Amino acid sequence: GQNIDQPTEMTATEGAIVQINCTYQTSGFNGLFWYQQHAGEAPTFLSYNVLDGLEEKGRFSSFLSRSKGYSYLLLKELQMKDSASYLCAVMDSNYQLIWGAGTKLIIKP
Amino acid sequence: IAGITQAPTSQILAAGRRMTLRCTQDMRHNAMYWYRQDLGLGLRLIHYSNTAGTTGKGEVPDGYSVSRANTDDFPLTLASAVPSQTSVYFCASSKRPGLVGNEQFFGPGTRLTVL
Numbered sequence: 001g002q003n004i005d006q007p008t009e010m011t012a013t014e015g016a017i018v019q020i021n022c023t024y025q026t027s028g029f030n031g032l033f034w035y036q037q038h039a040g041e042a043p044t045f046l047s048y049n050v051l052d053g054l055e056e057k058g059r060f061s062s063f064l065s066r067s068k069g070y071s072y073l074l075l076k077e078l079q080m081k082d083s084a085s086y087l088c089a090v091m092d093s094n095y096q097l098i099w100g101a102g103t104k105l106i107i108k109p
Numbered sequence: 110i111a112g113i114t115q116a117p118t119s120q121i122l123a124a125g126r127r128m129t130l131r132c133t134q135d136m137r138h139n140a141m142y143w144y145r146q147d148l149g150l151g152l153r154l155i156h157y158s159n160t161a162g163t164t165g166k167g168e169v170p171d172g173y174s175v176s177r178a179n180t181d182d183f184p185l186t187l188a189s190a191v192p193s194q195t196s197v198y199f200c201a202s203s204k205r206p207g208l209v210g211n212e213q214f215f216g217p218g219t220r221l222t223v224l
Binding site: 004008030031033041042043044045048050087089091095096097098099100101102 | 149150151152153154157167199206207208209210211212213214215216217218
């Protein structure tokens, strides 16, 4: 079966760094996506990885290891507005997205 | 219109009633998708369409139907609603299926409650 695992909830302090992990087992792999979803809103695209390594985009970075079936999203200089759920999704062999349940990130001042 | 719109924003529906959720995009994207999102679960694909005139079943298609008469519109119909269909429904679109890095853009969602 297909499976995406990520922690249910994490707490971090404003100004700090947090790493959100995602492990996956899917039928085929055509890339891994991270989305941000604020409460009551739609998911919005953050990053995409298809090759091993780190992709940096401002305060956010995403890492992928295909051999380990593992990714993480790194958020630096946390701001209160970063309080949201972070969704990991893998594009499978049929080019459909398989979604994790999301990690709720709580930022404390 | 900018991006994807969905209607209604929310709806309370009696069990057994028929309901159509509307979705329209103005980005000329070929592919469109319907997901449901339930607490503690990831987004689950209900139906998708890779291009106008074609549709396909996702992970949880039972009790739902879709049509894709043109590029812009992708309505989702619940023929006879049941309480287990209480959920938040998101419509999404992407440029072209099979395109590596094919980012999906989401509508604002419809919150549906079936009593």
